Amino acid sequence: MSEEEVRNPAAAPAAVTRRYAGFWMRFWAYLADLLITAAVSGILLSPLRIFTDAGAVEIGYWTVAGILGSIIFYLYFLLMTRFFGQTLGKMIFGLKVISEDGGKLTWRDLLFREVVGRFLHRAFAILALLYLVVAFSPEKQGIHDMIGNTRVVFAE
Structure with a gap:
């Protein structure tokens, strides 16, 4: 505590209380x-599908449409969370993504949370069950939150 906070307890910053968003709220969002x-x-x-039939063009195991759809998916989560701190689904349900320390979300945190974490959940079907970790962790974190050092809280 600073000297001012010792002399005048009212000058001390208020403790930050966060209401972490649980599994079901995050699920609906x-x-x-x-x-x-x-x-x-x-x-x-x-x-693209109508005029070029790109849905049928295959690149290895993937189609062009599938690759572009995945890029749209990851960019949506990455950019919405970076610039607004929440996606449209989180806005609807009053949720917000914050960094572990309460500071500004960094590109590094978001790349790990939104791209690496979500890729792991989507690429390996069994890992989708790890979303249940949210229900049991003390701060309601999913694996992708732990990887990205983030929390999901109710917006104020």
């Missing part, structure tokens, strides 16, 4: 985000 990303992908990729 994620479902809303999935609907939004599916709609955006459909709108953006429809002309």
